[in-house]
Amino acid sequence: MTPPPAALEISGLSAGYNGVPAVRDLSISVAQGEVLALLGPNGAGKTTTLLAAVGLLPALRGSVVALGTPLRGRRVERTARAGVSLVPAGRGVFHQLTVAENLRLARRRGGADLDETLGHFPPLRPLLGRRCGLLSGGEQQMLALAKALLAGPRVLLVDELSLGLAPLAVRGLLPTIRALADERRMAVVLVEQHLDLALSVADRAVVLHHGRVALAGRAAELRERRDLVEAAYFGHTDPASPFEPSGSAP
Numbered sequence: 001m002t003p004p005p006a007a008l009e010i011s012g013l014s015a016g017y018n019g020v021p022a023v024r025d026l027s028i029s030v031a032q033g034e035v036l037a038l039l040g041p042n043g044a045g046k047t048t049t050l051l052a053a054v055g056l057l058p059a060l061r062g063s064v065v066a067l068g069t070p071l072r073g074r075r076v077e078r079t080a081r082a083g084v085s086l087v088p089a090g091r092g093v094f095h096q097l098t099v100a101e102n103l104r105l106a107r108r109r110g111g112a113d114l115d116e117t118l119g120h121f122p123p124l125r126p127l128l129g130r131r132c133g134l135l136s137g138g139e140q141q142m143l144a145l146a147k148a149l150l151a152g153p154r155v156l157l158v159d160e161l162s163l164g165l166a167p168l169a170v171r172g173l174l175p176t177i178r179a180l181a182d183e184r185r186m187a188v189v190l191v192e193q194h195l196d197l198a199l200s201v202a203d204r205a206v207v208l209h210h211g212r213v214a215l216a217g218r219a220a221e222l223r224e225r226r227d228l229v230e231a232a233y234f235g236h237t238d239p240a241s242p243f244e245p246s247g248s249a250p
């Protein structure tokens, strides 16, 4: 049987700043319903990858295809229309607006049901009338995620949802993303610094180092081989490693 087409296919991507690549020749493929953890030390190129994938940063080389639609060179609004949503690092919410107003704005652009989406984030319900600037960090992250989900994405890119959050809050949010990936057959790329948690909700993981894939493999296997993951963080890859540093194999 032929495998289902990838929801997101990044091939030979190079992207960076002022013509200098921060990510080089990166190839990643994510299937529908699959969660891929994109890991690596500070400055490895994780955010650059996500920004280039959605068109917020022009790619220098390579292609990005989502659900059969080539995205490279497209403006970010067209990327969203192709079914790709980004939850940016640092809480993409409007602080002066209430929770309900933030959701309404996101809903205008989107396809998913508000009530159904809110069902995944019960703590937001009693806060609908509160200004976002008065929410806790975890509540703001929940709202940022809910806003992205209201667009009804088929591909969700999440950049460090856990930034500045208590471990307990992170432990609540990441399993929600896993559940949504399963329920909506949504492909997810999860940039995350909480290694164990990321590997516990992901199907596969890719570790970047200096803009290149240092290690890739099945998340369950990598959880058992923390030595390899940690070595990849420092740019050491083991030639005898059972995991192929290709990043593209599902």
Ligand SMILES: Nc1ncnc2c1ncn2[C@@H]1O[C@H](COP(=O)(O)OP(=O)(O)OP(=O)(O)O)[C@@H](O)[C@H]1O
Pocket: 017, 022, 040, 041, 042, 043, 044, 045, 046, 047, 048, 049
């Ligand atoms: N606006 C920018 N202008 C110039 N260089 C940048 C810019 N943003 C990021 N970089 C550089 O590009 C490289 C990759 O950065 P990127 O933000 O993608 O890393 P990251 O893996 O997401 O890191 P972190 O975990 O710290 O968020 C780094 O060397 C960084 O200094």
